[in-house]
Amino acid sequence: MSVETAARPHGTATVPLPLVPMPALPPSWRSLGRAFITTSRARGGDPAFVDSTGASLSYRQALLKSLALGRVLERVLGPARNVGVLLPPSCAGAVTNIALTLRGRVPVNLNYTSSQESVDSAVDQAGITHILSSRRMLDRIELRPKGEILLLEDLAPLVGATDKIWAAAVALLMPTRLLGSVLPGLRDEDLDSPATIIFTSGSTGQPKGVVLTHRNILSNALQIQHHIHLSPGDVVLGILPFFHSFGFTVPLWTVCCIGLKAVYHPNPLEAQVVARLTREHKASVILATPTFVRGFLKRCKREDFASVRLLVLGAEKLKPELAERIREAWGIEPLEGYGCTETGPVVSVNSPYERKAADGRPVPGNRPGTVGQPMPGTLVKVVDPESGQELPPGREGIICIKGPQVMAGYLNHPEATAQVLRDGWYWTGDLGLVDEDGFIVITDRLNRFSKVAGEMVPHGAVESAILEAAGTSDQVAVVTSLPDSKRGERLVVLYTPELGISPPDLVRKLHQGPLPKLWIPSADDFLPVDEIPVLGTGKLDLRRLKEIARERQPG
Structure with a gap:
């Protein structure tokens, strides 16, 4: 892939950042639902999802189940467009999200590790009247969100013979051009319509609903595929929850759109289960946080991760000492990345593949101590926190992002949206710098400073x-x-x-x-x-x- 030079839009920066062009979305990627159906028809009996309960679905089976469940949901959900989902990363969780998407609904995965107050706030903000969950899930948590809870165990018997026949006809026989006639999610496809609402963690206040569009998620999936060279032979370990934007975009939709295999487990703290799943399914891509990996290091063996070619870590800083422990224990080079819920989420990530600098010099794709170079089609600038003026490479300031993965805005919060979205740039609130080769260094968050x-x-x-x-x-x-x-x-x-x-x-x-x-x-x-x-x-x-x-x- 060629590397073009993009001059900075404003400011006094004297060294341009390298910009890898954004690949065009494939013609079939007019919505998440259509991308999934296209992939499912192409992949057929290839494995799509497995999880730690022993459940396993091929792409054909996942499509059939999603279509049949969606037909039942259409009969029980009523008019509400936003639907709560209270399920862990699992085959059932993936099928539920896909079923809602095919029906033109907006799945809102609720944070089951959050407080009752925060979850109820999310339900109120999104106007959610129904929450899809399971008896097994509710037995594991104390949380009981507002609204009517529909259990998958109770919905399963409602899938009748007619639903199954209809699903098979749509999945296997109906021409692509006619799918919109029976699937609302493919009827009036608009890449800029909401695909999900991801509520921020609320780590510093009440959660805000980040509206991510079909364009946001599809673009980020394509960016990730090109940046770290994902292929249909890859097996992705999905231990991040779907209420996390990384867990929603990568182990769910990037997998679905590209045709990868996902291996799900709901608890990333259960290191030995993670090790077994990685070993048994020969996972090649692991997405995690440094906190979770510390637990793996204590309980997992080198041979457990023999199949892993990409270990991508984000959400918190990867300290050099931890990176060295990973190299020594597993023989894997960890790749630190960076993102925000508001950016779909991936902004940048280190890569094992050589890149080119703005002047054409070959540059290793991984520069430890940084969070990598921006995704294709992503512009990054650094501005002075006080003046808002753009700063040259090497100077620390607020990181700002522009690209197709940047959110539509905060749900029902125009003032909060206007504070962070300025002329198409998302002001992250993270402090950092960009070096002469376009690698980003995150130094801290503005809200993690004190004035002493x-x-x-x-x-x-x-x-x-x-x-x-x-x-x-x-x-x-x-x-x-x-x-x-x-x-x-x-x-x-x-x-x-x-x-x-x-x-x-x-x-x-x-x-x-x-x-x-x-x-x-x-x-x-x-x-x-x-x-x-x-x-x-x-x-x-x-x-x-x-x-x-x-x-x-x-x-």
């Missing part, structure tokens, strides 16, 4: 210094902040017993190191906890961190 005595203190830098002083690379300590009457804010550190050093001794070591004195927390502001609060997506639960700090140190 007038100075901006990055939580991530303080955490790194604490862990280095403690002699560990595991996430056994995290930094948050509380208001302080004298200095504006003060840093508070939550730590687990695995830190292995007392707060006074640790603070003494920090004072002996290069960390600015103003950045060093007081030993009295170290709070022991049994475990670090983490969201179901693997990210730190920033809101819960602050709540714990406030509960323990109300003054």
Whole structure:
């Protein structure tokens, strides 16, 4: 693939970023539903989905089940367009999402690791009246969202002989041009219509609904395929939930559109089950977070991951120490990537394949310490947080993204949308820089800074210094902040017993190191906890961190 040079739209940048052109969407990719049907007809009896319950579906079977279930759903759902889904990554979860999509409904996968309040907020915001779930799922969680819950076990007997015959006729016999006459999702296809609503984690406040369109998800699937060279022979391990944009776009729809095989398991913390599935199904692509991989390293063997050619990690920073442990333990080069719910989600990822710089020089596709180069068709610029002026390569500022994967906006929140979408650019709120070859370096988030005595203190830098002083690379300590009457804010550190050093001794070591004195927390502001609060997506639960700090140190 050739590399073209795209001059920056504004600013004083003197070095252009390399831009890989965006491939055109295939003619059959006019909607997610049509892309899936086209793939299913081409792949036929090839495996599509398997999961840890033992369920297994070929592409033909997945299409038949999705069509039949969709026909039943049309009889029971009523007029509501947005439909809640409370299911883990599984064959049943995949079929349910596809069935809704083929029927022109918008699946809204609800975060079953979130609070009752957050889920009910999502239900209210999206106008959801019905939630599709299963008895097995409800037995595993305490959550009971608002609305009428329809269990898949109760819907299965409603699939009659007529439904099955109809599904077979549509799947196997009906000409492609006539599919829109019987499938609402293929009738008035508009790439810019909503395909899903992904609610943000709410780690710093109430969740917002990110409206992702068919264009967003299809474009991101094609970008990913070209950037890391996915092929129909690849087997993707799907351990990220469908309520996470990465889990929805890649292990579900990228798999469906390209014709890959997905292997699902609902709990990424069950390392030995993950290892067994990877080994048995010869998974070649694993998408995970550093937090989840730390658990794998403790319990999995090198031979468990012998089939893996791509280990893509995101959602949090991949620390050099963890990357080295992965190389030593498994002989795999981890590839760090970057994305946001609002960008479909993938913005960039390191690649094992050589690329070209703007001046034509060959450049390795993987540059450790960065989150890789942008996806094809994706523009990235860095702006000054204060002035909004574009900065040249190598200067740190706010990362802004433009591309076909950028969301339509926040559901029913035009003001919040206007704050982050400006002239087609999505302002991520992440701080970072872009080097001369277009590799992106993320340094921190704006909301992970505290203003202590007038100075901006990055939580991530303080955490790194604490862990280095403690002699560990595991996430056994995290930094948050509380208001302080004298200095504006003060840093508070939550730590687990695995830190292995007392707060006074640790603070003494920090004072002996290069960390600015103003950045060093007081030993009295170290709070022991049994475990670090983490969201179901693997990210730190920033809101819960602050709540714990406030509960323990109300003054």
